[in-house]
Amino acid sequence: MARAVLQDSLGEVASTPGQDLSAYQEWIENGWERSLDYYQSTLDQRYADERADFLQQQASMLDHYHAVSPMAREHYPSNLQWEKLPEPATPEQKTVSQILSARRTTLVPAAHSLSMPDLSAILWEGFRKIASFRVPELQTDHRQAMVNFGSSLDIYVVVFAISELESGVYRYNVTSHSLGLVAAGDYRGETQAALVGQPAPRTAAVTLFYVSDVYRHQWRYRHERALRGLWIDTGKAVNEMLWTLALRNISPHISPALGDDVALKLLGLPVGIDRQVIYAVSFAGALPDAS
Structure with missing residues (x-):
């Protein structure tokens, strides 16, 4: 079907009775068909472990990968000042329907205060699933490389207004539940620039x-x-955080719209293709509970 859109021959290719072509035609009318070039390039790819004995084939390929270059693992800079976060408090128990009904997003977070214990609990719960896949038995065995969740994601926390915590850019260690100070200071303006001008950092307590x-x-x-x-994997990881925030009646601003170079510089990372800043979530403290 993608090829039909690219070749402007929908009617010839999709002749199945009852086939609704309006959605594909809309792509053409809106000038979106160029984005299908990438999609089409992914249709006919072959995988190294696609045979019937795929588990054995996968193990063989992972052995080969590891022999050429050992499996890459998360690295935490040793020169940062690391601060262990306080023990997170147990959150209030709510049903799934209660959390879903409270789930909201906003362009401009309300400037409610956010405490250090609150931030600690949010980070602990929001990244607990990622942390559960970064245990030694998975991190040191290359044959377990496909057992992962958010395996390539590093988490940075830009603090604007958290009681008992200096404002600045931090790296979050998901396994030790600690923050490492990258750069101290007020980075609201730089964070807004990284979010291509979106106003959320102006009122948020953290991004x-x-x-x-x-x-x-x-x-x-x-x-x-x-x-x-x-992209899909990161979306799943962000969703874990959104559940955590909704549980606390916090309405965040979420955005994949980022200026790559500006964001990398803000986080103290080299500009290039080695790192990709994929998503940003900005929020402040909880709104009054409507219930």
Whole structure:
């Protein structure tokens, strides 16, 4: 079907009775068909472990990958000042329907205060699933490389107004539940610039950045669908955070609209293709509980 759109021959290719072509035609009318070039390039890819004995084939390929270059792992800079976050409090128990009904997003977060214990609990819960896949038995065994969740994601926290915590740019260690100070200071303006002018950082207490170490992702996934998988994987990771915020009646601003070079410079990372800043989540404290 994608080829039909590119070749402007929908009617000839899709002749199945009852086939609704309006959605594809809309892509053409809106000038979106150029984006199908990438999609089409991912349709006919072959995988190294697509045979019937795919588990044995996968193990063999992972052995080969590891022999050429050891499996990439998350690296935390040793020169940062690391601060262990306080023990997170147990959140209030709510049903799934209660959390879903409270789930909201906003362009401009309300400037409600956010305490250090609140931030600690949010980070602990929002990244607990990622942390559960970064245990030694998975991080040191290259044959377990496909057992992962958010494997390439590094988390950066830009603090604007958190009680008992200096404002600045931090790296979050998901396994030790600690923050490492990258740069101290008020970075509201720079964060807004990284979000291509979106106003959320002006009122938020904190902005989280989800940054992919591209090499860690490409070590595992060496095919054309890898980029698509990275976006989907990051979306799943962000959703974990959105559940956590909704549980606390916090309405965040979420955005994948980022200026790559500006965001990398803000986080103290080299400009280039080794890192990709994929998503940002900005929020302040909880709104009054309507219930």
